[in-house]
Amino acid sequence: MAVLPSLEYWLRGPVENVPSLLQPAAHALLQARDEVNNALLDFPEEQLWRKPNMVASVAFHLQHIPGVINRLMTYAKGEVLSQEQLDYLVEEGKRKEDITLAGLLNHFNQQMDIALAELKITDPALLTEIRFVGRKQIPSTMIGLIFHAAEHTMRHTGQLLVTVAVLKNS
Numbered sequence: 001m002a003v004l005p006s007l008e009y010w011l012r013g014p015v016e017n018v019p020s021l022l023q024p025a026a027h028a029l030l031q032a033r034d035e036v037n038n039a040l041l042d043f044p045e046e047q048l049w050r051k052p053n054m055v056a057s058v059a060f061h062l063q064h065i066p067g068v069i070n071r072l073m074t075y076a077k078g079e080v081l082s083q084e085q086l087d088y089l090v091e092e093g094k095r096k097e098d099i100t101l102a103g104l105l106n107h108f109n110q111q112m113d114i115a116l117a118e119l120k121i122t123d124p125a126l127l128t129e130i131r132f133v134g135r136k137q138i139p140s141t142m143i144g145l146i147f148h149a150a151e152h153t154m155r156h157t158g159q160l161l162v163t164v165a166v167l168k169n170s
Helices: 020-039 056-078 083-091 101-120 144-167
Strands: 130-133 138-141
Touching: 020 056, 020 101, 020 144, 056 130, 056 138, 056 144, 101 138, 130 144, 138 144
Parallel strands: none
Antiparallel strands: 130 138
């Protein structure tokens, strides 16, 4: 079983090439990635879709976290969602036999890498610019969307970790 380094990411110093104002978001994404991957070492595949006490399954969180990050980072760039992104949203949480833990983790890790790469090329001068969310075009800001992606990731990471602990000990 892998051991997390003794210090959380926010205590490890700046993430290389990430603008200063976006360091907290980068730290949160890196922390979530480590915690999720560590928690799912040796996780039984047959538990992937279980919902103890009707809470969201591990599979749902592994689909939802990268989906939300992808959508929020799209809005942060001032873009609208593609049909592929909308289709992914509709499929989140739907059990399919070909979905595996390895595949979900691979997608989760890839989306984390993409988001971190996007943070590195984000122009800090644009962070307070208005960006619009969803079909209703609800106004937000670039920085608001980026930070919501990070905090939403951590919220679901916490939920995933509790679900994993319950399932491993049941």
